[in-house]
Amino acid sequence: MMEKPExxxxxxxxxYRIDGRKKYELxxxxxxxxxxxxANGSAYVEWGKNKILAAVYGPREIHPKHLQRxxxxxxxxxxxxxxxxxxERKKPGPDRRSVEISKVIRGALEPALILxxxxxxxxxxxxxxxxxxxxxxxxxxxxxxxxxxxxGIPMKDLVSACAAGKIEDELVLDLxxxxxxxxxADVPVAIMPIKNDITxxxxxxxxxxxxxxxxxxxxxxxxxxxxxxxxxALKEKYLxxxxxxx
Ligand code: ADP
Numbered sequence: 001m002m003e004k005p006e007x008x009x010x011x012x013x014x015x016y017r018i019d020g021r022k023k024y025e026l027x028x029x030x031x032x033x034x035x036x037x038x039a040n041g042s043a044y045v046e047w048g049k050n051k052i053l054a055a056v057y058g059p060r061e062i063h064p065k066h067l068q069r070x071x072x073x074x075x076x077x078x079x080x081x082x083x084x085x086x087x088e089r090k091k092p093g094p095d096r097r098s099v100e101i102s103k104v105i106r107g108a109l110e111p112a113l114i115l116x117x118x119x120x121x122x123x124x125x126x127x128x129x130x131x132x133x134x135x136x137x138x139x140x141x142x143x144x145x146x147x148x149x150x151x152g153i154p155m156k157d158l159v160s161a162c163a164a165g166k167i168e169d170e171l172v173l174d175l176x177x178x179x180x181x182x183x184x185a186d187v188p189v190a191i192m193p194i195k196n197d198i199t200x201x202x203x204x205x206x207x208x209x210x211x212x213x214x215x216x217x218x219x220x221x222x223x224x225x226x227x228x229x230x231x232x233a234l235k236e237k238y239l240x241x242x243x244x245x246x
Contacts, residue, residue, distance in 0.1 A: 001205050004182035010167040017179065019048075023172045026162070026222055031142070031233035033150050041151025043233075045143040048176055049133035051085075054143035056151040059121035073118035077106040079140055081129040101137050102127075108141050108190040108200035109148065112155045123153060134180035135163050138188050138223075141200065146230055150237070158230050159199060161190035162222030164215040166207060171215055173222045187212065189219035193227050 004010070011017060021027070027048030036042035039055035046052075062068045079102040083090050094102075105127065113123070125147065127140040138161035145159040165175040167183040175186055185205030191198055198220075207215060 001183065001186070002181050008178075008182060010179055010182060011170060011172075017167075017172065017176075019176055023170060024218065024221075026174045026225060027176065029226065029229055031146060031229060033146050033233055033237040039147070039151075041147040041149070041153070043143045043146035043150060045139050045146070047135065047139040047142070048174075049131060050129070050136055050139045051131035052136065052139045052143045053128045053130060054140065054147040055126045055128075056123065056144070056147040056153070057126075058123035058151070059118035059153070060124075062120070062122040067122070068120050070119055072115040073113075073121045073123050075106055075110050075113060075115065075123050075125070077102045077109065077125045077127070077144070079105055079127045079129070079137070081132060081136070085129045085132045101140070104200055104202065105137060105141055105144065108161065109144055109159055111195075111197065111199050112145070112157055112159045112192055113148070114154045114156065117154060123148075123151075132177075134175050134177045134186075135188070137161075137200075138163050138190065141190050142226055142230060146233065149234055157192040157194040158227060158234075159190055159192055160223040160227035160230060161188065161200065162219050162226055163188040164219035164222065166205065166211065166215070171211060171218055173218055185211075185215065187215040187219055189216060189223060191220055191223045191227075193224055 030046040032044045035044045041056040125144045129136050141161040166185040167179050185207045187203045190200035
C-alpha cells in the first residue's frame with residue numbers, strides 16, 4: 001500500500017469506484033474448467049484483469065521419496081507470477097512474496113481435501129498468474145479449488161475466496177490494483193461454505209476492530225457469490241460432457 005496522490009479520488013461523489021463499480025460489487029469473473037490436456041485437473045479464471053491458470057497433478061508418487069507420509073497424501077502448492085504478469089517485468093522464480101502466498105494457499109485448500117484416502121502420494125497444485133491486478137491469492141484459491149475438483153480429488157467442499165478492503169474511508173468489496181495500491185486496507189478471506197469454515201484470513205493495512213469485522217463479513221459475502229459461480233462452472237462442464245456423449 002502506498003501514499004495516495006492528493007488529486008486521486010478512489011470514490012466519486014455518487015459513490016462509484018474508478019472502474020465504475022459500486023462499493024459492494026465484484027469485478028467480472030469468468031471460469032473455465034479442464035483447459036489443460038496434460039494435467040489431471042485444471043482451471044482458468046479471469047477475475048477483473050487477473051488471469052490465472054491452475055493445474056493439479058496427482059495423487060501421484062512423491063519425489064523426493066522422504067517426503068512420503070504413510071498415513072496420507074501430502075499437498076504441495078506453488079504460486080508463481082509470470083515475468084509479464086505485471087507492468088514492470090517481474091524477475092522470474094520464487095521470491096519471499098510467492099513463497100508466502102504458496103504457503104497460505106496451501107493452508108486454505110488443505111482443510112477441504114481428504115488426504116487420508118491417498119497415503120504415500122502427493123497432490124501438486126500449480127498456480128500460474130499470467131496477469132495480475134490485485135487479489136491474485138484469492139483468485140488463485142478459486143482456480144485451484146476448481147482444478148482439484150476437475151482432477152476428481154475427493155473434497156469436503158469447494159474452497160471459495162474473496163477480499164474486502166478500505167478506500168477513501170469506506171469499506172468496499174474486491175479491490176483492484178489502484179485500490180490495493182492507494183487504499184488503506186485489504187482483507188483476503190477463503191471459506192468452505194458448507195462447513196461454515198474460514199480457511200484463510202489475512203489483513204494488510206489499518207482497520208479498527210469494528211471495521212475489520214465488517215470487512216470479514218463483506219469478504220465472506222463476496223466469497224459466497226463466487227462459490228455459486230464455481231458451482232455453475234463445474235455443472236456446465238459436466239452438462240457439456242453429457243451432451244457430447246448423446
Ligand atoms: P494479491 O495479488 O493477493 O492481492 P498482494 O497484495 O501481495 O497480493 O499484491 C497485490 C498486487 O500487487 C498483485 O495482484 C499485483 O497486481 C501487484 N504486484 C505484486 N507483486 C508485484 C511485483 N513484483 N511487481 C509488480 N506488481 C506486483
